[in-house]
Amino acid sequence: xxxxxxxxxxxxxxxxxSLVPLAMLALFSFVAGNLSPAGQISGFTAxxxxxxxxxxxFPRLLGKSVLIGLLVTAICIIIAYPAAWxxxxxxxxxxxxxxxxxxxVPFFTSQLLLIYAIMTLFQSKGLIMTFFGMLNLADPxxxxxxxxxxxxxxxxxxxxxxxxxxxxxxLEGIGDDLLFASRSLGAGMWFxxxxxxxxxxxxxxxxxxxxxxxxxxxxxxxxxxxxxASGMMVGSLINSQFSEVLNMGYGAALSFVFLVALAGxxxxxxxxxxxxxxx
Amino acid sequence: MHSxxxxxxxxxxxxxxxxxxxxxxxxxxIMSFNKTPFGMLPFAFTLEWYELLFTGEAxxxxxxxSLELSFAVALSAMLLGTAAALGVQxxxxxxxxxxxxxxNVPIVIPWLVQAVALLLIFNMTGLGRSYTGMYLGNLIVxxxxxxxxxxxxxHEADRAPEDAARLLGANRFKVFWDVTLPMLLPGVVAGGLMxxxxxxxxxxxxxxxxxxxxxxxxxxxxxxxxxGYKPDMNALSALLIIVTLAVVLLLNKxxxxxxxxxxxxxxS
Numbered sequence: 001x002x003x004x005x006x007x008x009x010x011x012x013x014x015x016x017x018s019l020v021p022l023a024m025l026a027l028f029s030f031v032a033g034n035l036s037p038a039g040q041i042s043g044f045t046a047x048x049x050x051x052x053x054x055x056x057x058f059p060r061l062l063g064k065s066v067l068i069g070l071l072v073t074a075i076c077i078i079i080a081y082p083a084a085w086x087x088x089x090x091x092x093x094x095x096x097x098x099x100x101x102x103x104x105v106p107f108f109t110s111q112l113l114l115i116y117a118i119m120t121l122f123q124s125k126g127l128i129m130t131f132f133g134m135l136n137l138a139d140p141x142x143x144x145x146x147x148x149x150x151x152x153x154x155x156x157x158x159x160x161x162x163x164x165x166x167x168x169x170x171l172e173g174i175g176d177d178l179l180f181a182s183r184s185l186g187a188g189m190w191f192x193x194x195x196x197x198x199x200x201x202x203x204x205x206x207x208x209x210x211x212x213x214x215x216x217x218x219x220x221x222x223x224x225x226x227x228x229a230s231g232m233m234v235g236s237l238i239n240s241q242f243s244e245v246l247n248m249g250y251g252a253a254l255s256f257v258f259l260v261a262l263a264g265x266x267x268x269x270x271x272x273x274x275x276x277x278x279x
Numbered sequence: 280m281h282s283x284x285x286x287x288x289x290x291x292x293x294x295x296x297x298x299x300x301x302x303x304x305x306x307x308x309i310m311s312f313n314k315t316p317f318g319m320l321p322f323a324f325t326l327e328w329y330e331l332l333f334t335g336e337a338x339x340x341x342x343x344x345s346l347e348l349s350f351a352v353a354l355s356a357m358l359l360g361t362a363a364a365l366g367v368q369x370x371x372x373x374x375x376x377x378x379x380x381x382x383n384v385p386i387v388i389p390w391l392v393q394a395v396a397l398l399l400i401f402n403m404t405g406l407g408r409s410y411t412g413m414y415l416g417n418l419i420v421x422x423x424x425x426x427x428x429x430x431x432x433x434h435e436a437d438r439a440p441e442d443a444a445r446l447l448g449a450n451r452f453k454v455f456w457d458v459t460l461p462m463l464l465p466g467v468v469a470g471g472l473m474x475x476x477x478x479x480x481x482x483x484x485x486x487x488x489x490x491x492x493x494x495x496x497x498x499x500x501x502x503x504x505x506x507g508y509k510p511d512m513n514a515l516s517a518l519l520i521i522v523t524l525a526v527v528l529l530l531n532k533x534x535x536x537x538x539x540x541x542x543x544x545x546x547s
Contacts, residue, residue, distance in 0.1 A: 013419060117303035225504055
C-alpha cells in the first residue's frame with residue numbers, strides 16, 4: 001500500500017475538485033437566491049425546484065437538449081463508423097499514423113475557432129450560400145445560421161473526431177483472421193457485420209456515445225453564438241443564472257436536475273448496449 | 280470486408296469525412312489572406328490582417344495570460360499525473376478501476392456543470408472568482424489526460440529492465456531515474472502537451488472561474504465572435520490552427536516508439 005502513495009495527491013484533487021463539488025450541487029440547490037463570495041447563505045428553500053417545474057421552460061429545454069444530443073450522436077455514428085472502419089482496415093498501415101494525427105487536429109483546436117469556421121462558411125453571401133445561390137437552391141443573402149439546424153451542424157463538426165477515434169480503437173482490434181474465418185465458414189457480409197464486427201465494436205461505440213452525447217447535451221457556447229433566439233438549450237438557461245441573472249441557487253437546482261437526467265440516460269444506454277451485445 | 284468495391288466505398292467515405300473536417304479550417308486559413316474582410320469572394324491577396332493582429336494590444340495580453348496559465352497547469356498536471364500512474368499500479372484491482380473511473384469524470388461531465396459546481400464551492404469558501412480558482416478548475420479537467428497517457432505507457436511497456444536493474448543492485452531511486460523515467464518519458468511529455476492544448480482551449484472553465492475583468496484568449500475570442508465580425512479573427516485563427524498542427528505532428532513523433540528503452544537495446 002505504501003507504494004501507491006504517489007497517487008494520493010491526484011486522488012485528493014479528484015475528490016475535492018470534482019466529486020465533492022458535483023455532490024454539493026444537491027445542497028446548493030436549496031440555497032435561496034444568489035451565492036456570492038462575500039455574502040452569507042440567506043436561507044434554505046425548496047422554491048428552486050418548484051420554480052424549475054412550475055413552468056414548461058426548463059422541462060422543454062431539457063427535453064430539447066437531450067433530443068439534440070441524440071441526433072448529433074446518431075449523425076456522428078453514421079459518418080464515423082465507415083470512416084473508422086476504413087482507417088482501421090482499408091488504409092495502408094504506413095499512412096495510418098499520419099491520418100490518425102490529422103483526426104486529432106480538430107480535437108486540439110479551440111471549440112470557438114471551429115464554431116467560427118462554420119459561421120464563416122455558412123454566413124449569408126459566404127461560400128456555401130453563394131454556391132447554393134448559383135444552383136438556384138437558395139437566396140445567397142439568407143443563411144441557416146442562428147437556428148437549431150446551425151447548432152446541430154456545428155456540434156456534429158466539433159464532436160466527429162471523438163467518435164472516429166473511439167470507434168477506431170475498437171475496430172482496429174478485430175483480427176483479420178476472424179473476418180477471414182467468418183467468411184470461409186460461409187457468412188455473408190451482413191451476417192459478419194452483425195455477429196462479429198458490431199459486437200466487437202461495442203466498447204468503442206459506447207465510449208464514443210458517452211464522449212459525444214453527454215457534452216453535447218450540456219453545450220451552451222454553440223447555442224449562444226450560433227443558435228439565435230430559437231436555438232436555446234438547457235445549458236443556455238443554466239449559464240444565464242450564473243453570468244447574467246445571478247440566481248445561483250436556482251442555477252444549482254437546474255444543474256442538479258440536469259446531472260441526474262444525464263446519469264439516467266447513461267444508465268439506459270449502458271443497459272441497452274449490454275443487451276445488444278448479448279445477441 | 281470482402282469485395283474490392285466495398286473497400287473502395289469505405290475509402291471514399293473516409294476521404295469525404297476528412298474533407299468535411301478540414302474544409303472549414305482550410306477556408307479560414309485562406310480567407311486570412313483575403314482582402315475583403317468578410318470572407319467573401321472574389322479573392323485578393325493581402326497581409327494586412329496579420330499586421331492588424333500584431334499591432335492590436337488586447338489580444339497579445341490575453342494570449343500571454345493563456346500561455347502562462349496553460350504552462351502552469353500542464354506542468355502541474357504532468358507531475359501529478361505521472362505520480363498517480365506510478366502509484367496506481369500498486370493498488371488492488373478494485374481500487375485501481377475505481378480510480379480510473381473517477382479519473383474519467385471530469386472528461387465526461389459537461390464542463391458547464393463542472394465549472395458551475397466549482398464556482399459554487401469557491402464562492403462558499405470565500406475564494407470566489409480568482410486566479411487560484413481558475414488554475415484549480417483548469418487543472419482538474421486536464422489532469423485525467425496526463426494520468427491516462429502515463430498509465431497507458433506503463434501498460435504497454437516491458438517491465439523486465441526494472442527487475443533486472445533491481446537484481447543488479449540498483450536502489451529504488453536509481454531504478455526510477457535510470458530505467459522507469461526514460462521508459463515513461465514519451466507518455467509524460469505527450470500527456471503534458473495534451474494538457475497544455477486542452478487547457479489553452481478550456482473556455483468554459485475560464486469563463487466561469489476567471490477573476491472579473493480578466494480575459495484569457497478563448498474569452499477574448501468569444502467576445503469577438505459574439506460582438507460581430509473582427510477582420511483579424513481570421514489571421515488569429517489561422518495562426519492558432521498552424522500551431523495546433525505543429526503540436527499534433529510532434530505528438531505523432533513521440534508516440535511512434537512505444538518502448539523507447541527496449542528499442543534502444545535491440546540490435547538493429
